[in-house]
Amino acid sequence: MNRRHLNFVFALGTAAAMAGCGHASADQAAQAAADSARAEGAPPAEVTRRADQARATVVASEARQDRIKARRDSAKAETRENRTRTIASGTALRLVAVTDISSRTDKTGDAFVARTTAPALTASGDTVIPVGAEFVGRVTALNPAPTPSGHGTLTVAFNSVRFGGESYPVSVNVTSLGTRTVARGVTVEDAAKVGVGAAAGAVAGRIIGHNRGSAAGGAVVGGAAGAIYANRTKDHDIVLSPGSSVEVVLTDAFTRQVASNP
Secondary structure, three states: OOHHHHHHHHHHHHHHHHHHOOOOOHHHHHHHHHHHHHHOOOOHHHHHHHHHHHHHHHHHHHHHHHHHHHHHHHHHHHHHHHOEEEEOOOOEEEEEEOOOEEOOOOOOOOEEEEEEOOOEEOOOOOEEEOOOOEEEEEEEEEEOEOOOOOOOEEEEEEEEEEEOOEEEEOOEEEEEEOOEEEEOOOOHHHHHHOOOOHHHHHHHHHHHHOOHHHHHHHHHHHHHHHHHHHHHHOOEEEEEOOOOEEEEEEOOOEEEEOOOOO
């Protein structure tokens, strides 16, 4: 290999390296090759050939670098799109009620919202559902307790969870609600409705007083007795106040996509 050929090969290698580093354009590489050929005393045809070859080398190198960059960008985009986080079926979540529910004022079908108090994490510790995420659903059954010792009915069902400006479908079973019962106020009408009012009290007064003239006093006694009886038999509302505990368990795995770092 003669000196001229070595210089030409060196010039091509330098041009390609510069192109790969973004230091030169194809025209600059061609000019450098032409100058090198002229310095060696090469004829014009050889100068042109070397310039063209240097230009082609740089163009090919730049195209190769573009393809590599495109593949890398595509791989990054695919990673961002396909990365998912999952929490398994059976995972328990603790929430607090946001909506106030009472069997006295609300009804089946009303909207109900509860908020998470702790994050739901993957096995590796990544957050899937953050603190403050809102579980959204509806009241599915709502009935007061017929007596203080009876049991009212309140059930709710959730179908979505929302956070970060997005809403996701979710499947859970509600395992616990922090409900309480509240007695409704008793009125004279309530006492009369259960049949233990003043009239019945008048009869009681006659018996208690052993005197037909004590009917008025008996009415008062009977009215009080009627109120007590009504309170014992009147509905007691089931209530779930904001901040009350709500516990749910996932019945299906919950998965969401997350963006990875570029």
